[in-house]
Amino acid sequence: MASLDTGQLAQLHAALEAQLAALSRTDEPPADDGARDLPVPEIETSPADKATVRLLNDLALEAAGHHAARRQVLRHALARFDDGSYGLCEECGGDIGFSRLQACPEARLCIGCQTRLEKR
Template sequence: MRHAFPMIAMPPLDEGQLAQLRAALEARLAALSGVAEPQATNGGRDLPVPEVETSPADKATVRLLNDLALEAAGHNAAQMQVLRHALAKFDDGGYGLCEECGGDIGFSRLQARPEARLCITCQTRLEKR
């Protein structure tokens, strides 16, 4: 049996709410921008833990630590892209609108996840797929 989700009309965001949400997004982006990321040099990467001649167990640990650091840097870069996308929507007037149905995303949802791209109804439907 398929359940239909009722469309709940959300009031549009006012200027104060938009300013609060924009500030939250900018703060999160600034915090992520301050995180040190391994930089590419000489075609490779400067790794957080240098690999030195040691025992095989130590080498495995160093590789694991470096892999985790690179994975975290990739996650941070992806999160920064999501935040930039949300901030760009302020400029085109699309912030706070669901990218799926075009309806308003509720303020309480945006307070919890200012980068939200979908209203709660569309997000729930997506997660159930």
């Protein structure tokens, strides 16, 4: 693993676990009432109400997709603890600084490689 001590690794691991747990709590499945698993049931109402319901459902589905992607990123970061590569840049293999990992515990790239990636 990178040049992180065990206390720093424990702190970062706990932060990742807490973020994953928080996402899991917010993604509880809706009640099973046969409404095609939509957050807001589409019922026969005025056209304006239907548009609002569709918008709310689209936003909820988009948020669910974002949460699923975020969970995947967090799981990937936690898996890197197991294989010993946590804290190492996936691009250059150098250490990712502790301050960067504190700000973004799921960071995969060091600040230099991330900057180059964003400039492309």
